[in-house]
Amino acid sequence: MNRTIIVTGIPGTGKTTVCNLVEKLAKEAGVKVNVLNYGTVTVETLQKYGKSVDRDAMRKTDLDFQRKLQKEVAEIISERIKQLSGITIIDTHMAIRTPGGYMPGLPNHVMQFLKPEMFVLVEARPSEISSRRMKDANRKRDDAMEEAVKDELLFSRLMAGACAVLTGAPVKVAVNAEGKPEEAAREILRALGVM
Amino acid sequence: MNRTIIVTGIPGTGKTTVCNLVEKLAKEAGVKVNVLNYGTVTVETLQKYGKSVDRDAMRKTDLDFQRKLQKEVAEIISERIKQLSGITIIDTHMAIRTPGGYMPGLPNHVMQFLKPEMFVLVEARPSEISSRRMKDANRKRDDAMEEAVKDELLFSRLMAGACAVLTGAPVKVAVNAEGKPEEAAREILRALGVM
Amino acid sequence: MNRTIIVTGIPGTGKTTVCNLVEKLAKEAGVKVNVLNYGTVTVETLQKYGKSVDRDAMRKTDLDFQRKLQKEVAEIISERIKQLSGITIIDTHMAIRTPGGYMPGLPNHVMQFLKPEMFVLVEARPSEISSRRMKDANRKRDDAMEEAVKDELLFSRLMAGACAVLTGAPVKVAVNAEGKPEEAAREILRALGVM
Numbered sequence: 116m117n118r119t120i121i122v123t124g125i126p127g128t129g130k131t132t133v134c135n136l137v138e139k140l141a142k143e144a145g146v147k148v149n150v151l152n153y154g155t156v157t158v159e160t161l162q163k164y165g166k167s168v169d170r171d172a173m174r175k176t177d178l179d180f181q182r183k184l185q186k187e188v189a190e191i192i193s194e195r196i197k198q199l200s201g202i203t204i205i206d207t208h209m210a211i212r213t214p215g216g217y218m219p220g221l222p223n224h225v226m227q228f229l230k231p232e233m234f235v236l237v238e239a240r241p242s243e244i245s246s247r248r249m250k251d252a253n254r255k256r257d258d259a260m261e262e263a264v265k266d267e268l269l270f271s272r273l274m275a276g277a278c279a280v281l282t283g284a285p286v287k288v289a290v291n292a293e294g295k296p297e298e299a300a301r302e303i304l305r306a307l308g309v310m
Numbered sequence: 311m312n313r314t315i316i317v318t319g320i321p322g323t324g325k326t327t328v329c330n331l332v333e334k335l336a337k338e339a340g341v342k343v344n345v346l347n348y349g350t351v352t353v354e355t356l357q358k359y360g361k362s363v364d365r366d367a368m369r370k371t372d373l374d375f376q377r378k379l380q381k382e383v384a385e386i387i388s389e390r391i392k393q394l395s396g397i398t399i400i401d402t403h404m405a406i407r408t409p410g411g412y413m414p415g416l417p418n419h420v421m422q423f424l425k426p427e428m429f430v431l432v433e434a435r436p437s438e439i440s441s442r443r444m445k446d447a448n449r450k451r452d453d454a455m456e457e458a459v460k461d462e463l464l465f466s467r468l469m470a471g472a473c474a475v476l477t478g479a480p481v482k483v484a485v486n487a488e489g490k491p492e493e494a495a496r497e498i499l500r501a502l503g504v505m
Numbered sequence: 506m507n508r509t510i511i512v513t514g515i516p517g518t519g520k521t522t523v524c525n526l527v528e529k530l531a532k533e534a535g536v537k538v539n540v541l542n543y544g545t546v547t548v549e550t551l552q553k554y555g556k557s558v559d560r561d562a563m564r565k566t567d568l569d570f571q572r573k574l575q576k577e578v579a580e581i582i583s584e585r586i587k588q589l590s591g592i593t594i595i596d597t598h599m600a601i602r603t604p605g606g607y608m609p610g611l612p613n614h615v616m617q618f619l620k621p622e623m624f625v626l627v628e629a630r631p632s633e634i635s636s637r638r639m640k641d642a643n644r645k646r647d648d649a650m651e652e653a654v655k656d657e658l659l660f661s662r663l664m665a666g667a668c669a670v671l672t673g674a675p676v677k678v679a680v681n682a683e684g685k686p687e688e689a690a691r692e693i694l695r696a697l698g699v700m
Contacts, residue, residue, distance in 0.1 A: 181673070182673055185673070210666075210669075215677060216624070216625075216675035216676050216678070216696055217666075217669065217675055217677075218675045219669040219670045219675070221670065222670055222671075222672070223670055223671050223672075223673075224673070226670075234411070266678070269662065270666060270676065273471070273662060273666025273667075274669060274670050275468075276469045277468075277471075277472040277475075277669075279405075279414040279417075279472075280416065280417055280418055280469050280472040280667075281472070281476075281671075282417070283373065283418075285408065285411035285412055285413045286411050287411030287412075288412075288461070305409060306409060306410045427568045428606060430606075467659065467663060468666070470663075471600075471609075471660060471663025471664045471667055472663075472666075472667040474600075474608075474609040474612075475609045475611065475612055475664050475667040475668060475671065476612075476667070476671075478568065478571070478572055478575070478612035478614070479568065480603065480605050480606035480607055480608045481606050481660070482605060482606030482607075483656070501605045502605075503605075
């Protein structure tokens with residue numbers, strides 16, 4: 116039996132750290148967890164087409180192509196999951212901030228294909244997210260950045276709400292507080308009934 | 311002619327009190343209102359299957375069973391409504407906080423079946439909701455509880471927004487202020503054009 | 506080649522001013538932009554039916570008629586767009602506050618028909634929106650009005666999030682700060698890759 120969950124989080128929430136800890140803690144509890152990165156599969160698929168990976172440029176020129184690509188990536192991931200046992204985490208984004216607006220990471224046609232049993236939003240305090248981004252980019256943290264982070268968190272929740280209504284699967288908020296990523300990972304495992 | 315509306319509210323908003331007042335005030339105005347409780351019909355249907363009523367345990371083990379159950383409950387409610395005249399209120403939840411995350415009370419396949427003409431969100435101030443829950447559970451009201459209540463109110467709105475876009479029906483917010491449930495009931499009746 | 510975007514904004518955000526500036530600035534850059542007003546086409550279509558334009562009264566009595574009307578308006582707009590070249594802006598509303606609740610301006614069946622590549626939310630500070638409404642209506646700006654405006658902005662975002670998930674198209678927030686509508690217009694044109 117295979118179970119699929121989708122774990123999302125905006126940049127700076129520490130989503131990847133949390134996913135890795137879920138895998139590690141589950142292993143210690145005797146449960147196999149696989150992590151599939153949606154972005155990685157997208158890049159591989161694009162390379163097959165000989166296209167560059169500039170997603171933003173792509174968006175502007177060809178929404179139809181993007182839909183086709185998203186569907187193909189969903190099919191590839193869906194095939195891989197069939198060959199796996201245990202719990203598969205699809206590591207992706209709910210709302211992606213681009214110059215063209217908030218892109219849905221999980222449009223309806225993709226979501227229906229992946230049939231997840233749960234959507235996870237890894238969240239953190241806006242001030243902590245801003246601090247982490249600041250370190251990454253050598254930028255100064257300011258009020259404008261924190262407002263932008265709040266909006267990104269909100270749009271992620273909005274889209275997650277729509278995903279839940281469309282599929283019937285729940286939305287779990289896992290808070291990744293500074294220095295306590297294990298708590299967020301345990302929260303996800305509890306939601307899965309594993310711990 | 312029969313009209314169907316869906317009335318939702320998180321625990322502590324006084325949704326049931328408001329529903330009963332809508333029924334009473336409508337009767338005084340010569341309009342018949344029936345209240346059907348979604349949870350009650352779910353329990354009856356589960357008993358038919360000989361299953362326990364532990365919805366949370368169910369969620370974890372079998373999302374497909376739950377979808378089937380939800381559809382069956384929607385069919386039963388839909389059949390009952392056909393035999394009723396006047397306005398039928400389906401008393402249910404929009405977003406249900408569980409250890410597994412926020413469950414959508416009205417996933418798309420259920421909603422489409424019920425064909426409501428309006429979604430009502432009974433809301434109250436987070437501090438009032440927290441106080442009412444505190445009395446119920448002998449717990450101390452604290453900031454964490456109030457934050458949790460704010461999140462529950464937000465996820466209910468998120469899912470209601472998706473319900474509106476999916477059906478074309480409006481979302482009415484009815485505020486149940488402390489000591490004034492009649493005002494909330496009148497607000498709902500006005501939205502229905504009854505008062 | 507024709508591109509369609511949907512521009513929405515609650516009353517008082519200055520949506521119409523921004524739409525007109527998008528048209529003007531695009532023209533200066535050698536790009537043709539057409540603005541189609543959804544409400545205007547709706548009124549024309551209603552007149553064809555000999556119905557009055559009291560949308561709110563309509564809503565209460567006949568949700569089916571409204572769905573039919575919305576579909577017909579979407580078809581008319583879709584036909585007009587086919588005869589246009591360049592970028593077409595459909596000027597409409599995301600969430601419409603009525604006594605019957607927040608009506609979705611773009612229910613799923615309408616949206617799917619219009620196939621937009623982007624949803625734009627023209628927003629402004631709640632205090633600025635309240636001030637503009639106050640001038641229009643000779644009302645006093647107060648806290649209740651500002652709370653109502655915040656809720657309208659939120660419900661517009663909620664419904665936009667659902668639209669994005671349902672179509673795969675992004676949601677662009679364009680802030681129309683007092684005295685700087687050109688900035689909002691340029692932001693939209695940048696999102697379209699025109700500037």
